[in-house]
Amino acid sequence: MARQQNLTDEWLEAERGARAFTVVGGWGSADGVVASPPRDAGWMARSRDGSHGSHGTHDPALPVVLVAPQWPGLEDSVAVALADDALAVGLLRGGVRVARLRALNFAGPPDVGMWVDAIVDSLQSVASSSGAVGLAGTWVAGTACALAAARHEELLLLVCVGAPSAEIMSRRTPENEDDSMWTSSATLQLIEQLADLAPLEAVGVFARPSFFVQGAVDELLTAAHFEAWRAAITATGRSADGVEIGFTDAFFRCVDAGGAIDVHGEEGRSLLAEAVASWVARTVTPAAGARRAR
Numbered sequence: 001m002a003r004q005q006n007l008t009d010e011w012l013e014a015e016r017g018a019r020a021f022t023v024v025g026g027w028g029s030a031d032g033v034v035a036s037p038p039r040d041a042g043w044m045a046r047s048r049d050g051s052h053g054s055h056g057t058h059d060p061a062l063p064v065v066l067v068a069p070q071w072p073g074l075e076d077s078v079a080v081a082l083a084d085d086a087l088a089v090g091l092l093r094g095g096v097r098v099a100r101l102r103a104l105n106f107a108g109p110p111d112v113g114m115w116v117d118a119i120v121d122s123l124q125s126v127a128s129s130s131g132a133v134g135l136a137g138t139w140v141a142g143t144a145c146a147l148a149a150a151r152h153e154e155l156l157l158l159v160c161v162g163a164p165s166a167e168i169m170s171r172r173t174p175e176n177e178d179d180s181m182w183t184s185s186a187t188l189q190l191i192e193q194l195a196d197l198a199p200l201e202a203v204g205v206f207a208r209p210s211f212f213v214q215g216a217v218d219e220l221l222t223a224a225h226f227e228a229w230r231a232a233i234t235a236t237g238r239s240a241d242g243v244e245i246g247f248t249d250a251f252f253r254c255v256d257a258g259g260a261i262d263v264h265g266e267e268g269r270s271l272l273a274e275a276v277a278s279w280v281a282r283t284v285t286p287a288a289g290a291r292r293a294r
Helices: 007-016 042-047 077-093 112-127 139-149 186-195 223-234 267-283 286-293
Strands: 019-025 028-035 064-067 097-106 133-138 158-161 210-215 241-245
Touching (some): 007 028, 028 112, 064 112, 077 267, 112 186, 133 139, 139 158, 139 186
Parallel strands (some): 210 241
16 A cells, blocks of 8 residues: 655655755756655665665765656646655655756746756756666656657656657547637647657657556546557557556546545555656666666
């Protein structure tokens, strides 16, 4: 059973001892932190003396995974922020360091290219202090991660959580082509811009362990999105891991039989965190690294 505790508090505890960093590029600037996992997290627990402690394993040799920043001003920003916290906690529990941006300041009106540039530059910034880096993102930031991953050949891993396939979500049908949502929704406008950059093609450019997680009962983010990501990688002759978390929506909030969403409960997000932690602990190990090197 997933641990029932406040995941945001767990992230904030890790953040208190985190190392700060700054990124500057033609797109603007960003401030962020790199937090370390607890001593008893993931595969590290098997290589230590069994002692348990709080966050503070400041080992620069540990891989670091960047949680991609969200595009500003989207709907469901609170739900997305909570999913980001759950993702970050899952990565920490899996035994890797986690980089997150506290503020993303665009130089002028932002566009999708600037956003992806910011993700790539942030990834390169944290890579300079680590031998191995990975990339992860929730919701539409997960879609942007697929694009950014095509620009980093040595990426250790890619985790996309509740990420829409832009190519699927941007398709208009005779039933909805005149719907006002195409002009009123900031998310859909962003999705249409992402679709033009072909994230389904980008996600399979380089070989690396990839993990896709999705809520199983969301009407907007159907199983077709989950299957599209994995199929895009399978088409290259490689495989991708994935899991659907039952009775949760796109933001991993539990949904009951009547369709009511539990916006305050932690169970669905806890299951997300545990799924990510388990996969990372299995994937980012000395043994796994040796296998990839052969």
